[in-house]
Amino acid sequence: xxxxxxxxxxxxxxxxxxxxxxxxxxxxxxxxxxxxxxxxxxxxxxxxxxxxxxxxxxxxxxxxxxxxxxxxxxxxxxxxxxxxxxxxxxxxxxxxxxxxxxxxxxxxxxxxxxxxxxxxxxxxxxxxxxxxxxxxxxxxxxxxxxxxxxxxxxxxxxxxxxxxxxxxxxxxxxxxxxxxxxxxxxxxxxxxxxxxxxxxxxxxxxxxxxxxxxxxxxxxxxxxxxxxxxxxxxxxxxxxxxxxxxxxxxxxxxxxxxxxxxxxxxxxxxxxxxxxxxxxxxxxxxxxxxxxxxxxxxxxxxxxxxxxxxxxxxxxxxxxxxxxxxxxxxxxxxxxxxxxxxxxxxxxxxxxxxx
Amino acid sequence: xxxxxxxxxxxxxxxxxxxxxxxxxxxxxxxxxxxxxxxxxxxxxxxxxxxxxxxxxxxxxxxxxxxxxxxxxxxxxxxxxxxxxxxxxxxxxxxxxxxxxxxxxxxxxxxxxxxxxxxxxxxxxxxxxxxxxxxxxxxxxxxxxxxxxxxxxxxxxxxxxxxxxxxxxxxxxxxxxxxxxxxxxxxxxxxxxxxxxxxxxxxxxxxxxxxxxxxxxxxxxxxxxxxxxxxxxxxxxxxxxxxxxxxxxxxxxxxxxxxxxxxxxxxxxxxxxxxxxxxxxxxxxxxxxxxxxxxxxxxxxxxxxxxxxxxxxxxxxxxxxxxxxxxxxxxxxxxxxxxxxxxxxxxxxxxxxxx
DNA sequence: CACAGAAGGTAAACCGATTTATTTTCAGAT
DNA sequence: ATCTGAAAATAAATCGGTTTACCTTCTGTG
Numbered sequence: 001x002x003x004x005x006x007x008x009x010x011x012x013x014x015x016x017x018x019x020x021x022x023x024x025x026x027x028x029x030x031x032x033x034x035x036x037x038x039x040x041x042x043x044x045x046x047x048x049x050x051x052x053x054x055x056x057x058x059x060x061x062x063x064x065x066x067x068x069x070x071x072x073x074x075x076x077x078x079x080x081x082x083x084x085x086x087x088x089x090x091x092x093x094x095x096x097x098x099x100x101x102x103x104x105x106x107x108x109x110x111x112x113x114x115x116x117x118x119x120x121x122x123x124x125x126x127x128x129x130x131x132x133x134x135x136x137x138x139x140x141x142x143x144x145x146x147x148x149x150x151x152x153x154x155x156x157x158x159x160x161x162x163x164x165x166x167x168x169x170x171x172x173x174x175x176x177x178x179x180x181x182x183x184x185x186x187x188x189x190x191x192x193x194x195x196x197x198x199x200x201x202x203x204x205x206x207x208x209x210x211x212x213x214x215x216x217x218x219x220x221x222x223x224x225x226x227x228x229x230x231x232x233x234x235x236x237x238x239x240x241x242x243x244x245x246x247x248x249x250x251x252x253x254x255x256x257x258x259x260x261x262x263x264x265x266x267x268x269x270x271x272x273x274x275x276x277x278x279x280x281x282x283x284x285x286x287x288x289x290x291x292x293x294x295x296x297x298x299x300x301x302x303x304x305x306x307x308x309x310x311x312x313x314x315x316x317x318x319x320x321x322x323x324x325x326x327x328x329x330x331x332x333x334x335x336x337x338x339x340x341x342x343x344x345x346x347x348x349x350x351x352x353x354x355x
Numbered sequence: 356x357x358x359x360x361x362x363x364x365x366x367x368x369x370x371x372x373x374x375x376x377x378x379x380x381x382x383x384x385x386x387x388x389x390x391x392x393x394x395x396x397x398x399x400x401x402x403x404x405x406x407x408x409x410x411x412x413x414x415x416x417x418x419x420x421x422x423x424x425x426x427x428x429x430x431x432x433x434x435x436x437x438x439x440x441x442x443x444x445x446x447x448x449x450x451x452x453x454x455x456x457x458x459x460x461x462x463x464x465x466x467x468x469x470x471x472x473x474x475x476x477x478x479x480x481x482x483x484x485x486x487x488x489x490x491x492x493x494x495x496x497x498x499x500x501x502x503x504x505x506x507x508x509x510x511x512x513x514x515x516x517x518x519x520x521x522x523x524x525x526x527x528x529x530x531x532x533x534x535x536x537x538x539x540x541x542x543x544x545x546x547x548x549x550x551x552x553x554x555x556x557x558x559x560x561x562x563x564x565x566x567x568x569x570x571x572x573x574x575x576x577x578x579x580x581x582x583x584x585x586x587x588x589x590x591x592x593x594x595x596x597x598x599x600x601x602x603x604x605x606x607x608x609x610x611x612x613x614x615x616x617x618x619x620x621x622x623x624x625x626x627x628x629x630x631x632x633x634x635x636x637x638x639x640x641x642x643x644x645x646x647x648x649x650x651x652x653x654x655x656x657x658x659x660x661x662x663x664x665x666x667x668x669x670x671x672x673x674x675x676x677x678x679x680x681x682x683x684x685x686x687x688x689x690x691x692x693x694x695x696x697x698x699x700x701x702x703x704x705x706x707x708x709x710x
Numbered sequence: 711c712a713c714a715g716a717a718g719g720t721a722a723a724c725c726g727a728t729t730t731a732t733t734t735t736c737a738g739a740t
Numbered sequence: 741a742t743c744t745g746a747a748a749a750t751a752a753a754t755c756g757g758t759t760t761a762c763c764t765t766c767t768g769t770g
Contacts, residue, residue: 059756078438288643291620414726
């Protein structure tokens with residue numbers, strides 16, 4: 001157990017003294033250097049055991065150019081997506097022997113830039129940045145200025161300086177277009193809310209491009225707003241209020257989780273039933289969507305994959321074994337078809353008996 | 356801007372050289388010591404400006420017994436509650452000039468204990484621990500053994516060694532009992548799922564105690580399970596399947612967010628309508644609950660308050676200005692009454708927010 | 711047997727700050 | 741002009757490791 005009663009943590013010198021060798025030797029043993037006699041190695045290990053020695057990771061990093069730390073800056077920690085991403089990043093970098101420092105920019109660009117500088121102060125080996133806005137935001141600019149090693153995630157498109165990892169928003173949205181057009185929809189509303197980020201724009205673009213290519217006469221309405229909650233509610237309200245039932249879209253594609261929630265709420269207020277009157281597909285899948293009534297069709301992003309990819313990419317940059325060119329990874333999404341976009345009982349569901 | 360082209364971060368010695376003073380003087384200036392001539396102070400500030408100097412927080416902490424870091428260990432980062440808690444903790448400790456290191460134990464006690472040891476390696480000034488299980492878990496034990504400064508949050512009751520901060524689970528649940536009994540319910544199901552933690556037990560206890568005190572003849576069924584998803588679904592299914600409609604409870608109080616989701620799903624599968632056939636109240640309020648149909652009545656925990664309280668308590672411990680006794684803070688919750696627990700149209704039907 | 715070369719070990723420098731102990735400066739009193 | 745004590749400045753020690761440069765031993769070979 002070796003429970004020292006008072007705060008005196010044993011240092012590497014204590015271990016050295018106990019083992020009867022020098023601190024340098026202890027350091028070698030602990031790092032698995034070959035040039036140590038088996039006997040001494042053993043004595044060091046014994047000393048470590050009996051003293052309960054643990055290395056101070058900060059002191060250890062002091063002399064090095066960079067420390068075994070990876071910084072992660074995310075726009076928020078409350079949404080399930082970034083929560084899951086944080087967990088994934090932590091797991092992956094820990095597996096590689098790095099400590100992760102997670103910080104939230106709370107959707108503020110200033111804070112984002114400040115956090116980048118702070119990560120630099122900590123001399124992190126590398127940074128994962130999920131920008132508030134895009135690869136042209138203040139955080140990425142700070143990364144560039146400070147010449148830091150980083151990977152950009154989620155709300156970005158290709159960048160010539162940093163590797164990027166995103167869900168394949170374009171393709172996934174194009175697939176939603178395929179799906180909705182095949183289901184016979186010819187008038188579709190695209191809705192984006194709260195934060196019109198790079199990702200949202202790409203989704204919009206992916207859907208429109210494919211839909212127009214497939215069927216030029218399709219009518220696509222677009223409703224984007226970056227305002228406060230009340231304004232957004234009203235925007236949707238006005239949209240539906242201002243048109244007769246025949247002139248209404250038969251499907252909505254909401255471009256983010258939050259947007260889905262908003263649309264759902266407003267459709268209900270108008271008494272427009274899903275999926276009878278209108279179909280709903282959302283981007284980003286969350287646990288409540290499969291339990292909701294009706295359950296919500298949604299594009300699921302491969303968060304875990306994105307996290308591992310981001311860390312792997314960052315690590316290979318850190319170790320310098322990458323090409324000079326930056327790479328853009330697009331991870332494939334999965335469309336979870338559920339009741340909200342299916343008429344009749346085409347999809348077998350245990351949850352029957354509507355009202 | 357002072358953009359040095361190459362990686363050479365300026366050190367305090369560079370600043371000293373530029374300003375023509377010693378490193379010790381620079382350190383004094385930067386810490387606002389009085390005994391520095393105004394002129395030198397100015398030159399130092401100029402040098403800091405022109406070199407773009409930023410202190411290395413790790414090197415700065417090396418000499419001190421403890422560093423200006425606060426560690427936070429949470430059971431998961433994906434749930435909205437802990438996500439919000441993480442954000443709040445980060446904000447509060449940052450305001451006090453501490454860096455926060457957030458780590459997730461991923462519901463594993465072993466990992467929790469390991470993370471505590473790791474926080475100790477980092478020589479954090481203090482630790483916020485939301486245990487996987489309770490104050491008797493492995494994490495708390497490790498904190499005790501290492502004689503660390505810590506505050507326990509959320510899944511705990513009183514402890515004689517550490518201060519604790521929790522929502523007032525007992526009182527909030529008692530209020531739910533008041534509410535449901537007043538609404539005429541005499542047969543109520545209490546459901547807990549996934550992780551039967553300290554908090555869940557307290558909620559159970561709070562409800563039962565109050566309900567029995569108020570009305571001894573009330574029938575309270577309890578369904579708790581800690582198993583995998585499939586088993587839990589089946590447990591609820593069997594419960595409802597095994598009893599005739601007259602023998603069914605008229606209300607369900609689900610003791611956690613996840614439990615609410617499960618119950619909701621199973622009730623729908625059985626065609627039991629909310630709130631006509633059965634009322635539903637959940638513990639823990641999440642954004643989808645106010646948009647769901649019907650919207651879900653839920654106990655909202657004051658996450659932000661809990662976070663600030665936890666940090667404030669920890670800081671006063673760190674600065675040693677606390678009594679020798681440990682304190683238990685119970686934060687008041689708020690019952691958000693919505694459609695799922697209201698018969699008729701007592702609650703205005705459209706989902707209006709703000710206004 | 712002498713000697714080159716490898717293997718094993720260590721003292722000391724170093725990382726970037728803070729803090730202590732000491733020295734220098736300078737104003738005011740004698 | 742000299743002395744005193746406070747104020748200001750600094751050299752050096754320190755924190756806990758890593759790394760370098762150098763010193764001892766061995767080992768094997770000509």
